Amino acid sequence: MGKVRFSISLLLFWLKGEIEVDSRFVKTKVANTILGFIPAGRDQQNIPLKNISGSMISTKFFFKPFAVGLFIIIASFAAFAETFVGGLVIMIIGLSMAANGIQTLLVIEKAGSPYILSVPFFEKQKMESINEVIHDALAADTDKTDLNMFFDRKDA
Secondary structure, eight states: OEEEESSSSSSOTTEEEEEEEOSSEEEEEEEEEEEEEEEEEEEEEEEEEEGEEEEEEEEOHHHHHHHHHHHHHHHHHHHHHHOOOHHHHHHHHHHHHHHHHHEEEEEEEEEEEEEEEEEEEEGHHHHHHHHHHHHHHHHHHHHHHHHHHHHHHHHH
């Protein structure tokens, strides 16, 4: 039905995650990071559509990565006194960490508990499209078990 690949971090844009929706499952493969830029393993889930009650998109501001990034940006000014290239590298790291403080969340309610996928703000469009695919798959799954719809189609 649908498959989306997305970046999981602003700084490590080559680290990709993937969500695939078919008629039975929502399958996720996401690389984990620490502070949004240190790779730390992989998370993989196969969630049956029967266990999903809904999904939603949310945009959040996280203070901790933003504050750490801001601190690194301020520290980069001191590094500029030593070497321009070093200061520039530190500033880029700080800017990307601060930008990772703005996240788009895809929240999938599964069996009463939320499963949250957090992506950088620039991946919002992809999360909105996969959210629509999940909603369509849930509607098709519900329609498939609705006896009233079955008998209405049979009579027609």
